Amino acid sequence: xxxxxxxxxxxxxxxxxxxxxxxxxxxxxxxxxxxxxxxxxxxxxxxxxxxxxxxxxxxxxxxxxxxxxxxxxxxxxxxxxxxxxxxxxxxxxxxxxxxxxxxxxxxxxxxxxxxxxxxxx
Numbered sequence: 001x002x003x004x005x006x007x008x009x010x011x012x013x014x015x016x017x018x019x020x021x022x023x024x025x026x027x028x029x030x031x032x033x034x035x036x037x038x039x040x041x042x043x044x045x046x047x048x049x050x051x052x053x054x055x056x057x058x059x060x061x062x063x064x065x066x067x068x069x070x071x072x073x074x075x076x077x078x079x080x081x082x083x084x085x086x087x088x089x090x091x092x093x094x095x096x097x098x099x100x101x102x103x104x105x106x107x108x109x110x111x112x113x114x115x116x117x118x119x120x121x
Contacts, residue, residue, distance in 0.1 A: 009101055012100040013099050029092065030073050030089055033089050
């Protein structure tokens, strides 16, 4: 039986792979904030090419443009927890990333406590 679709929010955070907060990579700090805010799970995806505010191309196609490749952190959850997490992440990032929140619909969800993909970081 397919579960009833449920409204949710999707948080997407764009950062550069070389960006840091102190000695830690920025994407790791973002994941920590998401966990602290109670977001059930998140995924970091490495981009192979992109550009940002300064319109400089970053690519893994050659060594010259290989620095600061784009990373995307995505999380889906209940509206309030995603909004709280997005606000904290945006404050922390300042001008070093982009934070996007949009409404979405959950059609299937892994049960809490098992059944889904679990990272062992």
